[in-house]
Amino acid sequence: MPRAIIAAILSLAVFLTGCCTDPVNGESYFCFGEVSDQEEAAMGAEYAPSFIAESGGIYPDPALHSYLNEIVIDKLAKRSHRPDLPWEFHILNTSQINAFALPGGQVFVTRGLLSKLENEAQFAHLMGHEVGHVTHRHSVRGQGRAAIFSVLVGLVSVAEEQLLDPETPHLITPAVAGVGQLTILKFSRDQELQSDRRGVDYAVAAGYDPLEGKKTFELFLSLKGGGESMIEGLMSTHPLDSARIDQIDKYVAKAHPDRPNGLAVNSTQFGGLLASVRNAQTIYEKHDEAMAMVAQAQKDNNLGALDTAETMLRQCANELPGHAAFSIGLGAIALTRNDNTGAERHFDKAISLQPNLFMGSLYRGVARENLQRLGPAKQDFERAHSIHNAHPLPCYLMGKIAETENRPADATTWYQRAMERSPAESSIHTKAKEKLEALQAGSPA
């Protein structure tokens, strides 16, 4: 969404402030104008694809998704205080340990977090907590849409730091950076406590033992204490301490004294699915290490250091053949070596495995552009733009192709889009601005 429109919404909001109602308890709170359920759902649906793209895409395990989806949607969300929202559940393919929700019922959990869980009741409490943020409307309070967009621009700018130069975009490790940066979606302590209680209520309603919720949080605290860096994002968006953990058991005793005995803790199927995620997680740890080596090799301009990373990624691809992330890594290595034909082959494979990955389309476009095949490159950049609308890079690259093809009006539009989607001080913003000014002056930059 263009900055000008955000500014307009913000200034309009000043005149629309007043009282809104919490759908769970009917309490009034100060707000910038009531957002309808339809608007809230539209907001979540609009931004979910960009959050997915910034977090390594969707974890490609349909059996896992369908099992967990039934828990999150049918057992928790549809029995919550807002059963009629268009709830959607996504597993993000990143090693970051995180879970979050966007307004309107978009609920996310990461591969990294799943790999740490011990049982199904823990998962239910955690997802009940995220459902609680949505049912209480925590994430549409305040600036709502504008705040979410600014989180996205922040995310993109972090990823963009890793693009050494917008003229020759090499590579990125969004699966490593990604959702750790969602700090603007931070909630207050009271909101966290409220969501913890909803996590308990919704887990009990779904037939799970609520006392497992406490164990999840204790696990997170121990990971943090053990220096697990992948948990920093979760800790910054959902601040956690032992006082908060103690509240959970107190609330269970107070709110659910008559809960039935023998509530569910785990199931054989969940245990099996978790084992497969843990196995995948160890392979992805090798992938993350290889990608960090690639980023370092690019920084040092040391192509020799790419060989080890390539061997590691090939091993990963053999062990998890249905996952596109490893082909994308191999393609990035080929691009770094300026082997565009080899890169295109890796990205072809990635796209055939997982057609909706932003990086697959974006970087195949780069390889094709380097091979002077502008038509196919354009199709890839358009596809990347439609997968992740908030990212400036596909817009910038579309602008460059339009310029080469002598379509100045199109080039102007694309460069403007790139500027709207990037922070003013970033290099891509500056480049797009220079290109735009040169176009307007009637000479190519």
Ligand SMILES: [Zn+2]
């Ligand atoms: Zn929370």
